[in-house]
Amino acid sequence: MKRFLRITAISVAMLVALLAGTFWMLFGGLQAQSAGLALGAGAEPVYDGFSTVFMLDAGNGQVALIDAGNDTAGTAILDALGKRNASADNVAAIFITHAHPDHDAAIAVFPRATVYAMQAEVPVAEAKEPYGSVFSWVTGRFNPHPFQVTHPLEDGEKVTVGNLEVTAFALPGHTPGSGAYLAQGVLYLGDAAMINSGQQVIGPSKAFSNDTEQGLASLKRLAEELQPRAEEVKVLATAHTGGVAGLGPLAALGGPGPAPAAAAAPAPAAAPQPPATNTVAPDIPGVVAGGTTVEVIKEGFDGTEGPIGMPDGSLIFTETAANRITRIDRDGNTSTFLENTNGSNGLAFDSRGRLVSVQTVPGQMRVGVIYPQGSETVLAENYEGTAFARPNDLVVDKEGGVYFTDAGLNPNQNPPPPPMPLAVYYITPAGSTLRVAEGIERPNGVQLSPDERTLYVNNSDGEYLLAFDIQADGTLRNRRNFARYEGVIRAGERLTSGADGLAIDAQGRVYACTQVGIQVFNAQGQPLGIIPLSRGPQNLAFAGPDKKTLYIVGRGAAFKVQMLAQGYMGRAK
Numbered sequence: 001m002k003r004f005l006r007i008t009a010i011s012v013a014m015l016v017a018l019l020a021g022t023f024w025m026l027f028g029g030l031q032a033q034s035a036g037l038a039l040g041a042g043a044e045p046v047y048d049g050f051s052t053v054f055m056l057d058a059g060n061g062q063v064a065l066i067d068a069g070n071d072t073a074g075t076a077i078l079d080a081l082g083k084r085n086a087s088a089d090n091v092a093a094i095f096i097t098h099a100h101p102d103h104d105a106a107i108a109v110f111p112r113a114t115v116y117a118m119q120a121e122v123p124v125a126e127a128k129e130p131y132g133s134v135f136s137w138v139t140g141r142f143n144p145h146p147f148q149v150t151h152p153l154e155d156g157e158k159v160t161v162g163n164l165e166v167t168a169f170a171l172p173g174h175t176p177g178s179g180a181y182l183a184q185g186v187l188y189l190g191d192a193a194m195i196n197s198g199q200q201v202i203g204p205s206k207a208f209s210n211d212t213e214q215g216l217a218s219l220k221r222l223a224e225e226l227q228p229r230a231e232e233v234k235v236l237a238t239a240h241t242g243g244v245a246g247l248g249p250l251a252a253l254g255g256p257g258p259a260p261a262a263a264a265a266p267a268p269a270a271a272p273q274p275p276a277t278n279t280v281a282p283d284i285p286g287v288v289a290g291g292t293t294v295e296v297i298k299e300g301f302d303g304t305e306g307p308i309g310m311p312d313g314s315l316i317f318t319e320t321a322a323n324r325i326t327r328i329d330r331d332g333n334t335s336t337f338l339e340n341t342n343g344s345n346g347l348a349f350d351s352r353g354r355l356v357s358v359q360t361v362p363g364q365m366r367v368g369v370i371y372p373q374g375s376e377t378v379l380a381e382n383y384e385g386t387a388f389a390r391p392n393d394l395v396v397d398k399e400g401g402v403y404f405t406d407a408g409l410n411p412n413q414n415p416p417p418p419p420m421p422l423a424v425y426y427i428t429p430a431g432s433t434l435r436v437a438e439g440i441e442r443p444n445g446v447q448l449s450p451d452e453r454t455l456y457v458n459n460s461d462g463e464y465l466l467a468f469d470i471q472a473d474g475t476l477r478n479r480r481n482f483a484r485y486e487g488v489i490r491a492g493e494r495l496t497s498g499a500d501g502l503a504i505d506a507q508g509r510v511y512a513c514t515q516v517g518i519q520v521f522n523a524q525g526q527p528l529g530i531i532p533l534s535r536g537p538q539n540l541a542f543a544g545p546d547k548k549t550l551y552i553v554g555r556g557a558a559f560k561v562q563m564l565a566q567g568y569m570g571r572a573k
């Protein structure tokens with residue numbers, strides 16, 4: 001019997017480790033996004049290393065919290081209070097979105113706070129009922145930090161804390177008593193919804209929810225309910241996956257087409273991010289030595305895309321929002337390489353040494369040469385007379401032909417993008433533009449194999465990195481699922497991998513930026529390992545004198561890691 005118990009304990013420990021790992025895969029790459037949300041006056045996100053708590057000013061030194069984080073000591077919350085010359089005693093109210101342990105851990109730190117939660121969450125909070133999700137297994141079925149709900153809420157109930165007015169809405173699904181709170185124009189959704197890389201609202205995570213279908217239905221009902229006062233809702237904020245502007249993306253939930261949020265309000269100001277930190281690469285034989293530091297070069301860039309190696313070993317990349325290309329030299333110093341780039345995003349060099357970019361200024365979506373000075377020219381600005389939605393990334397072949405993706409994507413684009421299907425295009429060396437692939441949910445990063453016989457396309461909203469055979473005229477055939485991404489989030493019909501930029505090495509290995517880090521695949525598409533990052537990576541390139549430094553950019557930061565693998569020398573990227 002004793003032995004049986006021990007075996008059971010070991011199994012449980014292994015299960016816990018496995019589930020914790022899965023949770024990290026799903027949320028690890030996304031957590032920073034909520035921490036960096038811009039919420040308007042009086043409200044700030046507080047990130048405690050796993051979960052984001054929102055701190056709201058209620059006037060007269062009083063503070064209200066949305067959730068209480070993942071840290072039972074509440075250290076990050078206390079630090080943020082300290083910065084306001086406040087302490088735990090100033091927390092007058094805590095609005096719990098749901099009683100998962102990453103949202104209620106620090107409640108006991110704030111003994112003076114009134115604790116609010118939806119009526120249906122009370123038994124879960126008080127550990128009289130299990131959550132009903134996979135967490136129940138991990139934690140022995142019940143809330144590991146049981147707490148007393150001092151004020152159970154009805155759907156639609158209004159509560160006043162100091163000068164702060166909070167309206168509660170029931171959103172059953174993620175947990176039976178999940179709730180959302182509307183305060184000062186921000187709708188705090190907890191885990192009742194997630195926001196994907198396309199800034200679309202999707203339902204709750206399949207892995208950790210009690211009932212995803214119910215969760216989706218609740219969100220749709222809430223969107224309808226809020227429609228008459230849509231003006232009031234400036235930001236939708238989730239606990240782990242960032243935020244998005246306006247009620248539009250919630251109303252568009254489950255709607256048809258890739259860009260249902262086209263009518264959304266302007267984006268909130270570029271969100272500040274928590275500090276980027278170094279991470280450590282795992283051992284991937286022939287690719288990177290275990291323990292190698294993934295080093296932060298610098299952060300605070302205004303958009304980060306299009307990295308590409310220069311002949312002198314330096315790297316350039318686009319600060320898309322700043323309309324500029326920035327250079328990082330071999331010592332990590334940065335300087336401006338080019339200004340007025342017409343919103344350049346992806347970059348490539350052609351065989352004549354011209355810098356070709358995908359350009360994203362609304363109304364001037366195009367692909368063209370931007371450098372050197374005097375050689376600027378437009379290569380493609382429409383397909384059969386219709387403008388592109390929002391081109392994203394590109395690669396130039398030996399003949400000077402250009403493959404590029406039109407990922408649409410920017411829901412805040414003004415004017416809204418034309419109704420173009422998302423697609424992959426090829427600009428032939430003779431200059432005509434062919435649509436070479438359609439029907440990809442969201443084509444993003446694009447790369448050629450070293451022999452230029454295979455084209456790889458990342459699918460941000462799909463489960464697989466795609467590959468195509470390239471025919472003599474540059475058109476594609478034999479679309480196939482080349483590799484399966486780790487960490488794909490599935491909510492109802494929607495999938496999101498966050499797959500973005502692509503790179504290859506001299507051995508034909510493929511490196512994909514995704515929401516869980518850099519996923520490395522061999523030339524046959526088998527997974528070799530994942531290089532983790534402290535921020536979601538957007539794009540990457542081998543550079544340096546021997547092309548053995550992998551540079552990664554994302555969410556305003558640039559990183560580098562010393563590799564064993566060498567980038568492909570036959571092209572700049």
Ligand SMILES: [Zn+2]
Binds near residue numbers: 103191240
């Ligand atoms: Zn959570």
Ligand SMILES: [Zn+2]
Binds near residue numbers: 100208
């Ligand atoms: Zn949760």
